[in-house]
Amino acid sequence: xxxxxxxxxxxxxxxxxxxxxxxxxxxxxxxxxxxxxxxxxxxxxxxxxxxxxxxxxxxxxxxxxxxxxxxxxxxxxx
Numbered sequence: 001x002x003x004x005x006x007x008x009x010x011x012x013x014x015x016x017x018x019x020x021x022x023x024x025x026x027x028x029x030x031x032x033x034x035x036x037x038x039x040x041x042x043x044x045x046x047x048x049x050x051x052x053x054x055x056x057x058x059x060x061x062x063x064x065x066x067x068x069x070x071x072x073x074x075x076x077x078x
Contacts, residue, residue, distance in 0.1 A: 006055055013048040016041035 019028065019041035028034040 016045040
């Protein structure tokens with residue numbers, strides 16, 4: 001489930017970037033329908049960026065294996 005969500009967010013991020021680049025460098029700004037979609041794409045990029053960072057941080061912390069997950073450290077003292 002996590003991998004599929006990550007791939008979906010990456011696809012949405014790529015599609016949103018097409019609209020943003022088209023707006024900045026192309027003729028999207030001259031058409032009202034494409035302007036609306038570009039605004040939606042901008043919001044999607046921000047949400048996708050935050051969501052991917054949250055997913056990757058949760059994955060990194062769950063795989064850490066350090067003492068941050070429990071109150072008692074399971075590693076022997078040196």
